[in-house]
Amino acid sequence: xxxxxxxxxxxxxxxxxxxxxxxxxxxxxxxxxxxxxxxxxxxxxxxxxxxxxxxxxxxxxxxxxxxxxxxxxxxxxxxxxxxxxxxxxxxxxxxxxxxxxxxxxxxxxxxxxxxxxxxxxxxxxxxxxxxxxxxxxxxxxxxxxxxxxxxxxxxxxxxxxxxxxxxxxxxxxxxxxxxxxxxxxxxxxxxxxxxxxxxxxxxxxxxxxxxxxxxxxxxxxxxxxxxxxxxxxxxxxxxxxxxxxxxxxxxxxxxxxxxxxxxxxxxxxxxxxxxxxxxxxxxxxxxxxxxxxxxxxxxxxxxxxxxxxxxxxxxxxxxxxxxxxxxxxxxxxxxxxxxxxxx
Numbered sequence: 001x002x003x004x005x006x007x008x009x010x011x012x013x014x015x016x017x018x019x020x021x022x023x024x025x026x027x028x029x030x031x032x033x034x035x036x037x038x039x040x041x042x043x044x045x046x047x048x049x050x051x052x053x054x055x056x057x058x059x060x061x062x063x064x065x066x067x068x069x070x071x072x073x074x075x076x077x078x079x080x081x082x083x084x085x086x087x088x089x090x091x092x093x094x095x096x097x098x099x100x101x102x103x104x105x106x107x108x109x110x111x112x113x114x115x116x117x118x119x120x121x122x123x124x125x126x127x128x129x130x131x132x133x134x135x136x137x138x139x140x141x142x143x144x145x146x147x148x149x150x151x152x153x154x155x156x157x158x159x160x161x162x163x164x165x166x167x168x169x170x171x172x173x174x175x176x177x178x179x180x181x182x183x184x185x186x187x188x189x190x191x192x193x194x195x196x197x198x199x200x201x202x203x204x205x206x207x208x209x210x211x212x213x214x215x216x217x218x219x220x221x222x223x224x225x226x227x228x229x230x231x232x233x234x235x236x237x238x239x240x241x242x243x244x245x246x247x248x249x250x251x252x253x254x255x256x257x258x259x260x261x262x263x264x265x266x267x268x269x270x271x272x273x274x275x276x277x278x279x280x281x282x283x284x285x286x287x288x289x290x291x292x293x294x295x296x297x298x299x300x301x302x303x304x305x306x307x308x309x310x311x312x313x314x315x316x317x318x319x320x321x322x323x324x325x326x327x328x329x330x331x332x333x334x335x336x337x338x339x340x341x342x343x
Contacts (some may be wrong), residue, residue, distance in 0.1 A: 001307045001314055001342050004039040005032040006075060008218065008319040009052035009059075012248065013267060021052070024324045026066055030330060033067040035335040037326070038313060039103055040067075040282055041075030046114050049266040050252055050321070057090040064098035072098050075131075075192065076107035076174045080130035081118045087134065088141040088160035095164040101330055102164060104138070105172035105192065106131045108180075111256045113263065132183055172225075178209050185213040190223040192315065197229075197250065199290045200305065207309050226306060227315035230292040231322065232299050232333035241326050242293060243284045249321035292316075296337035303342065 007028050009021050022078050029040050042059040045051035053059060060072045072094060075089060095102035108127040109115060113124050127204040133152050140146040148155055173184035186193045191210060195202035203226055214220040231242040251270035255261035261269035288294065292302050292314075303314060316334065318327055 001303065001311060002038040002087070003036075003339060003342070004073070004225060004313050005029070005037050005039065005070075006041040006043070006315050006317045006319070008043060008045075009323065010049070010319045011049040011052070011267075012252075012321045014049075015264075020137065020324070024327070026063070027325065028318060029063050029070070030066055031328075031331055031335070033070040033090055035339065037316075039071040039073045041073040041081075041103075041105070041315065042078050044074060044081070045111075046081075046118055047266055048256075048263070048268065050249065050268065051319070055090075057094050057188045058100075060094045061097050064094065064101060071101045071103050071170075072107050073103035073172070075103075076105035076172065076238060078109040078114075078118075078127070079106050079134035079154075080109065080115070080122055080127045080152075082121040082134070084134055084148070085135045085155065085158055085160070088138045089162070091138070091169070092142060092160050092162050094166045095166055095169060096162050100165040101173060102166065103170045103190075105174060106135055107174035110261060113256055128180060128183075130171070135173070135183075135187055135189065139171070170223075175209075176206070180211070181206075181209045181213040182216065185210070185217045185220045185222075187223065190225065193286075193291075194227040194317075196335075197287060199292055203306065203309060203311075207311075223312045223313055224310060225313035226311045227317050228292045229320050230299070230316040230334065231326075231330045232294070232296055232338060233319075233330060234295060234333065238326050239293075240304060241323055242320075242329075242330075243287060245322040245326075246285070246287060246320045252321075296333055299334070299338050300341050303338070309340070310314060 007025055009025050011021055021158055034039055042056040043051055043053045044056045044157055045053050056074045056077055064072045091104050108131050112124045115124050130152050133150050140170040142163055145157045145159045147157045154166045172190045175181045175184055175193055193206045233239045255268040260271045292299055
């Protein structure tokens, strides 16, 4: 099983300096590069301090300039916020500037609040139509001149400038529903999924949906990646810090997912934890069981279970409002005590 990193520029309140956030983020990315992580992922979000990523390709170019080997992933761009010519060119520019390390992921977005601002009138549940039209179109633009008269976009003959260095850029789809798994497999894309705080059964459900999609398509030879919040700790103080931080972050995440609170100057209000339900639940024992939290031995055991399930790549999600020094200690433990078990 390979290892990948997802990390955000993240502020939970305005007492944290943006320069500290910047410096911490690049330090974590460089550690992942030095340790042999396969990919680092940049998200796309707008007007939110807890995920500062208005243009993932800008972040990716920055990371590429400070790393040597790790591949640079867009995880993921919201297709409905982009024009295909713009997205194809931005992504290919990252491939050029990184010497061919681009991994491009597309998705359908998460928060209706963002759609209300970035694409007013579009319901989040309908946004997958943009992703499904965008994916093959980007590939065509990378090959050369194409005219397009689709449902979402229309334009005369055009091409991506620049074009990628790679003959074939790895493409990714963020999937949770059967229709998206079907689309990803049928279009020869890698798949990433995120079970949020749900138990192992949620990951098993995603793998079953993938297997069913592969059976329909008659085969598939790509990567199945799974992302989880991850924290490795050896002291009770760090354990308490992790659980407190993730519960606070989930209170804000629940605000955005369930539209139960306001966002003040980019900072989502914390929804009372007893109001969270569904995919956003915050019982400490449940979090420690379901997420990849624990001692090095506990984390190894959890990862072995994912490996046995058929997960090809595990995405270490580092961002959860956690103290920066605790984040670094966790990463160091993961690199020195967990990763060698999967060498």
